[in-house]
Amino acid sequence: MAKTKDVQAAETGKYWRHPCFPDLGLFEARFTRHRYDLHTHPTYVIALITSGCERIRIGRQSVLAPAGAIAVVNPEEWHDGERGADEGWGYRTFYPSVPLMTAIARELGRDGAPVFSRAIIEDCALAAALMAAHQGSTSRDAVTSETSLLGALKRLIVGHGDPSGQAEEIEHSGSRRRFSLYRELVEGELGSQLDLQRLAGAAGVTRFQVIRDFNKAIGLTPAAYIRDRRLRRASALIEQGFGLADAAMAAGFADQSHLSRTFRAARGMTPGMFRRAG
Structure with a gap:
């Protein structure tokens, strides 16, 4: 103990x-x-x-x-x-x-x-x-x-600082083009149900191609990317004064507890701690 x-x-x-x-x-x-x-x-x-x-x-x-x-x-x-x-x-x-x-x-x-x-x-x-x-x-x-x-x-x-002032760009042209479509869909529909089929439909490809595109573009799964975007949206809403439960629902989390677990895992602090600093 x-x-x-x-x-x-x-x-x-x-x-x-x-x-x-x-x-x-x-x-x-x-x-x-x-x-x-x-x-x-x-x-x-x-x-x-x-x-x-x-x-x-x-x-x-x-x-x-x-x-x-x-x-x-x-x-x-x-x-x-x-x-x-x-x-x-x-x-x-x-x-x-x-x-x-x-x-x-x-x-x-x-x-x-x-x-x-x-x-x-x-x-x-x-x-x-x-x-x-x-x-x-x-x-x-x-x-x-x-x-x-x-x-x-x-x-x-x-x-x-890098004197060139430019970050390395993603060179996989096909994956890069499609990833912009996935990103647009995710940002516009965070509060709704998102799955591989919806992402595939946005780019006219298979679900397996969606997974490959995410891996080539950012080295992550679609689920990890969506979770991060939801966390970013919830963080922005909290900074704007939204209550934790309302921010969680608007960003697509199941409930406030789901947001709290995700926030702690990604940021090392609770949403309440983040809100109090504002």
């Missing part, structure tokens, strides 16, 4: 928004047993590993992020996470929006939103800057808080 309580106590998390940048979320957590499902964010994910080690799939890569490393996920990039060592891992994460990162990049003389081709970055100076910015986000000194955050993101963009 004592061991079970110790494990539960080690699973902690706190989410809040930066006082100077309302479109930037912050998360601090310590996990030993939790495993993230594959999911995406409309924002960047910049995670400083503070203890232990995390194993992460980012896109088609599987990497280890030990203490001191920085994991960077571009917007809309699929990723998950689990412990990479017996003791689990602790981390501090930033979720800056695309407009925020684009504006900072432009101030630095760069065009467009920055793209990061390296999933794991080992840079002691950057790690220290991110730690200071994350800790400083709760400071009453707004100028210091703002300055440390901008300094950390500048160091990240200048030191590790």
Whole structure:
């Protein structure tokens, strides 16, 4: 019994928004047993590993992020996470929006939103800057808080942003064309019943071709993609002030409990925690 309580106590998390940048979320957590499902964010994910080690799939890569490393996920990039060592891992994460990162990049003389081709970055100076910015986000000194955050993101963009500014595109032309049809259907019908036959009908192909197209385009099953889109829709509705039950139904979840389980599995926090940070 004592061991079970110790494990539960080690699973902690706190989410809040930066006082100077309302479109930037912050998360601090310590996990030993939790495993993230594959999911995406409309924002960047910049995670400083503070203890232990995390194993992460980012896109088609599987990497280890030990203490001191920085994991960077571009917007809309699929990723998950689990412990990479017996003791689990602790981390501090930033979720800056695309407009925020684009504006900072432009101030630095760069065009467009920055793209990061390296999933794991080992840079002691950057790690220290991110730690200071994350800790400083709760400071009453707004100028210091703002300055440390901008300094950390500048160091990240200048030191590790892809100079080409372009992410690698999906080259499977047929699958790519059909995937755009699947995506349009899913986004327009999240609140209704979606299955392989409906997706196949949208593109005029077989159900087996739908599965192959999803694998070629994003390396996931149609079910995983639909679940992620529903989670994204529910998150947006919660931010707009919808109640949890209403957000769950509007996004296509069976009920609030279904949303809560999915939210926890993908985000490491409850929908209630996410709502309170708004």
